[in-house]
Amino acid sequence: MKPASTEEQVLYAGPPFDEARVGDAMRVGVITCSPETSLHDVASMMVSYDVHSIVVKDVAPGSRPWGIVSSLDIAAAARSDLFAANAARDVATTDLVTVASDEPLAAAAKLMAEHGITHLIVVAPVTDWPVGVLSARDIAAVLTAPSR
Numbered sequence: 001m002k003p004a005s006t007e008e009q010v011l012y013a014g015p016p017f018d019e020a021r022v023g024d025a026m027r028v029g030v031i032t033c034s035p036e037t038s039l040h041d042v043a044s045m046m047v048s049y050d051v052h053s054i055v056v057k058d059v060a061p062g063s064r065p066w067g068i069v070s071s072l073d074i075a076a077a078a079r080s081d082l083f084a085a086n087a088a089r090d091v092a093t094t095d096l097v098t099v100a101s102d103e104p105l106a107a108a109a110k111l112m113a114e115h116g117i118t119h120l121i122v123v124a125p126v127t128d129w130p131v132g133v134l135s136a137r138d139i140a141a142v143l144t145a146p147s148r
Contacts, residue, residue: 011141022108023101025142026122026132032057032065035089042088043074052135053119056092065130067092070119093117099134100125109139 014024032055033042042054056067073091077083099108099120108120122132 012138012145014142014145016145016147017105017139017142020105020142021101022099022103022105022120022122022134023132025105025138026101026134027051027138028132030055030065030121030130030133033069033088034059035067035087035092037088039069039074039077039083039086039088039091042069046071046074051133052137053133054088055121055130055133056088065096065121067094068096068119068121069093072118096121098123098128098130101131105139105142108134112136112139 012025014020031045031049031051033045035056035058037056045054046052052071054069055065056069057063057065067089069088069092073093077086077091097111097115097117097120099111099122101122102125111120112118118136120134121130122134123129124131
C-alpha cells in the first residue's frame with residue numbers, strides 16, 4: 001500500500017495542541033439513532049459516515065442524548081450470536097461524558113484518560129446542547145499536525 005502524500009495526511013490546520021480548544025478539533029454535528037435501531041444499522045451508519053460512534057437519543061423533538069454506541073461496542077456484540085437481535089439500547093454506554101466546545105483540548109484529553117473512553121459529546125457552553133463529538137483520533141490529528 002502506497003503511503004499518502006504529506007498534503008493528504010494533513011487532517012488538522014488549527015492552533016497547536018497547547019493552544020487548541022475542543023471546538024478547533026471536534027467533528028461538528030451529532031449523528032444519532034433511536035434506541036430501537038438495530039446494531040446492523042448502527043454499524044452501517046458508522047461505515048457510511050466514517051465515524052466510530054453514534055449517539056443514541058429518543059426521537060421526540062428536543063430530547064437529549066442518553067447513550068452512545070462505539071465501534072468497540074459493535075465489535076463486542078459481533079462476537080456473540082446476539083448481534084442481529086440486539087438494538088442500540090442494548091449496548092449503548094449511558095454514563096455520558098461531555099465537554100464544552102470552549103474548553104482547552106488538553107482538558108478533553110484528560111477527561112478521556114480519566115474515564116477510559118475514546119469519544120466525548122461536545123456541548124455548547126451556554127445551552128449545554130450537543131454540537132459535536134470529539135474523538136481520541138481528533139486529538140491525535142492535532143498532536144501530529146505539521147508545525148506552522
